[in-house]
Structure formats: structure tokens, C-alpha cells
Amino acid sequence: MxxxxxxxxxxxxxxxxxxxxxxxxxxxxxxxxxxxxxxxxxxxxxxxxxxxxxxxxxxxxxxxxxxxxxxxxxxxxxxxxxxxxxxxxxxxxxxxxxxxxxxxxxxxxxxxxxxxxxxxxxxxxxxxxxxxxxxxxxxxxxxxxxxxxGDGMDPGLDTDFDFEGNLALFDKAAVFSQIDTSERRGNGARSRGTPGERTPSRYRHDENILEAEPIVYRQITVPQQGGKEYCTDSGLVVPSIPYELHKRLLSVAERHGLTLERRLEMTGVCASQMALTLLGGPNRLTPKNVHQRPAVALLCGPHVQGAQGISCGRHLANHEVEVILFLPNFVKMLESLTNELTLFGKTGGKQVSSIKDLPETPVDLVINCLDCHENAFLRDQPWYRAAADWANQNRAPVLSIDPPVSGQEQAVEAKWSLSLGLPLPLAESAGRVYLCDIGVPRQVFQEVGVSYHSPFGCKFVIPLHSA
Incomplete structure (x- = not known):
């Protein structure tokens, strides 16, 4: 059993x-x-x-x-x-x-x-x-x-929550009336502290709620005014300087180690970055758009400005832009110009010495580097007049790099102009002015009498507006 x-x-x-x-x-x-x-x-x-x-x-x-x-x-x-x-x-x-x-x-x-x-x-x-x-x-x-x-479950947990009944307990009108009363006591601002506490004023989403020192918009002062002032998108004043002060600034910078080769490279990088943006940027330069590569005509003269343009063309060619460089044959050229030409030849870009070899159809962008700050006699040369006429007849927009001051009327009307370091007083035919950071240290500015604070922020090329 x-x-x-x-x-x-x-x-x-x-x-x-x-x-x-x-x-x-x-x-x-x-x-x-x-x-x-x-x-x-x-x-x-x-x-x-x-x-x-x-x-x-x-x-x-x-x-x-x-x-x-x-x-x-x-x-x-x-x-x-x-x-x-x-x-x-x-x-x-x-x-x-x-x-x-x-x-x-x-x-x-x-x-x-x-x-x-x-x-x-x-x-x-x-x-x-x-x-x-x-x-x-x-x-x-x-x-x-x-x-x-264990077994001791609360039987009340099996009861469904009554959302409608709970919502009926909320008196919406009374709550909003209390909020309005609190705002009136706080002079328009919602009070979150004690009834007698003074509340701060309202702030927009783009305003800083922390108190700070007042902004000084004139952070650059120059010993010699160029006769024209610009301002950035954030309101900072950027005065123009005469060409003599600009020339002395570059001379002091070269004495401190900012050589011409360094300035050429910096100018070429910044100018090509601006040109790539003007050509459409990521909307145009994509792997899926290789059959529509943008075309750029680069017009250069036998001077430093021409070398800056060739440096820009080299960087554009490295970014799969079709670059056509116009540079007449000269018996004697600057060493920096020769070096830039040698590097440009390694990119596969096309170089021509005659206007007849330039495209007959409009290109996407014309970069003008024909003018020089000092030698105005180049404008009387046949190659210069022919290149200027071709640029004005081609319906493409024009970007001028480091154009001369307003005293010298430009033969090619530009839509955009790129100044270096500090702007020169450019003529109205220069179009919209942009400023390029070429890496001049603050101490170099101070040595030539310029009180300088960088207006560039997080960028190397910024637009300028007439003040």
C-alpha cells in the first residue's frame, strides 16, 4: 500500500x-x-x-x-x-x-x-x-x-484604468486662467518662481540667455583708410586698405616666413573652393554625373596674379573639373609662374596660347587673372584685348582673383571678385566682393599698424557687403 x-x-x-x-x-x-x-x-x-x-x-x-x-x-x-x-x-x-x-x-x-x-x-x-x-x-x-x-497578487491590478474619467477631472479652463494670472503678475513673462519673484524677459530661440559683454563690431582698425568699408554677414566691419599698405603687409609676411609659394598655394586652395561652390558643389560634382563635368576657362597673365590663377586651376583639375588655361607664350616668365605651370601640366588640364583655341561655346565659369596691380601697360597688348573680348562675349559668369584697385578700370566685368587678406577699394565692375584668408599672422598685421581680429570665423572665404 x-x-x-x-x-x-x-x-x-x-x-x-x-x-x-x-x-x-x-x-x-x-x-x-x-x-x-x-x-x-x-x-x-x-x-x-x-x-x-x-x-x-x-x-x-x-x-x-x-x-x-x-x-x-x-x-x-x-x-x-x-x-x-x-x-x-x-x-x-x-x-x-x-x-x-x-x-x-x-x-x-x-x-x-x-x-x-x-x-x-x-x-x-x-x-x-x-x-x-x-x-x-x-x-x-x-x-x-x-x-x-508567490500567489499574493493584488486583484486591483486587473481593473482597467479609466482614462475618460480621469480626464474629466482636469479643469482646462481653470488651469489656463491660472497661467494667465501668473503671466500678468510677471509683466508678460511666465512666472516659475515665487509670486513676488521678478521673472526674466522672454528670449527667442536664436538668442543667448546668458548675459555677455556687448559685441564690438569694429574689430579691425587700419592706419590708412582705403576709402571704402565692408561688413561681414555677422556685422563685423572690414575696412579696405590702399595698395601701398597691402604691398607692405605682404612684404613683412614674407620676411616672417610666409613666402610667395605659400601664399600662392593658400590662394589657389581658397579660390578653387569658392569656384567649386559656384559650379554647383555637391549637386554638380558627384560620381553619378561624370558625363557632365563642369568646364572652366582660366585667363592668366605673366605675373603673380597669373600664378595665383594657375594654382587655382590645378586644384580644380584635381577635383575632376575640365580646365582650359590660356597663357600667351612669353620669352621670359617669373620662376613662380614656371613652377605653377609645371605642376598644372601634371593634372591633365589643357593649356592654350591663342584665343582661337578657347571654346566657342559658353563654359560654366571664367576665372580672370589677366590684370596686374602695377603693370597697367599690359592692357595695350593684343593678347590682353583679345582675351578680354572673348571673356565679355562668352556668356559665362566671371570670377576675378585679386583684381586691381578702383583707380584702374577693369576690362572684364566680373560677377564676383576675391580679395586677399584685407580688401582693396574695388570698383563697381568688380561685382560682389569676397575675402580670402591667406594665413597672415596677427603679429604681422600689428607690425604694419593694423589692429586685427580675424573676421573669418570657421571659414576661409567670406562674402563682404558694402557698409
């Missing part, structure tokens, strides 16, 4: 050394006098092993917590015979309650007293239901969740 006790929940006291075990009876072996429990708990803590087997000689006391038919039994060993009925259970260990003679079908089962042991209560609360199934199933993970969180 040992099979009658399978599935019962019992508590086994093995003395002070082994402690107390609780679990579900899985087997009772009459021959070996052993009993096995599955999902055992040891002193209230779940055992890491799924099953534990006990010998009768180790058991000091056995209590039945629950039997398969749902009748709970728990009693002390007082008044219970110590010799069980072998014909009933076949187990000779010391037992109490229904583990004695009579078995589960006894006509007079022992009633369960309300004061069960603390261990018995702990096990009955923490032990999962039979077969690990609870609340409709769920498997091992569900069993672990039940062991962790």
Missing part, C-alpha cells in the same frame, strides 16, 4: 545535523526502507537537486502536510504509535498522522490542528502546485515565477 502515499506533501525532520526537508513523495521502498521526495526544500530553501532519498534510520519525525485527495494533515508525534502497520505502508520509519496504520482509507482520520509548525506553513506557501502547473500552465519558467513572486 505504499503507492497510496505517492503525491503527498510531507515534512521530514532528520535531526539537528541534517535538518528538516519538505517535498512531494515520489516513492516508498519497503525493501530498502527508504522514501524519496521530489522538488525538496531544505530548511525552507529549495534544494539544487530535483529529488532526495531518505533512509528510515535518519528520520526523526515525519509530518504529512497534504495528501492527494486534498485533506491536509499535520500533527505532532505525541500520542502516535511509534510502530507503524507494515501491511499498510510498508515503511518502518517514525511517522505521525495518516502515515500510521489505517492508511488514507482509514475511517477515522486525524484532524489537522490549526497551529501547524512554522516549517510546515513555509513549505505550504512556497511549494508549487502538483506537476508544476499553476494558473493554467506555463512550464518551468512559470514555476520559477510563482516561486519568486
Amino acid at each position: 505504499s503507492a497510496d502515499w505517492l503525491g503527498s506533501l510531507v515534512s521530514i525532520n532528520c535531526g539537528a545535523t541534517l535538518g528538516v526537508y519538505q517535498g512531494e513523495v515520489t516513492s516508498v521502498d519497503q525493501a530498502s526502507q527508504t522514501i524519496s521526495l521530489r522538488q525538496p526544500f531544505h530548511n525552507g530553501i529549495k534544494c539544487p537537486v530535483p529529488e532526495v532519498t531518505f533512509s528510515a534510520m535518519d528520520i526523526k519525525e515525519l509530518k504529512i502536510l497534504e495528501i492527494p485527495n486534498g485533506v491536509c494533515r499535520n500533527s505532532s508525534s505525541q500520542g502516535v504509535p511509534t510502530d507503524p502497520c507494515p501491511a499498510s505502508s510498508g515503511f518502518s520509519g517514525r511517522s505521525t498522522g495518516a502515515a500510521g496504520c489505517g492508511g488514507p482509507s482509514s475511517s477515522a482520520p486525524m484532524a489537522v490542528p490549526r497551529k501547524a509548525s512554522a516549517v510546515g506553513r513555509a513549505v505550504s506557501q512556497a511549494t508549487p502546485k502538483k506537476n508544476g502547473v499553476k494558473n493554467g500552465g506555463g512550464g518551468p519558467m512559470k514555476v520559477k515565477d510563482d516561486e519568486c513572486f
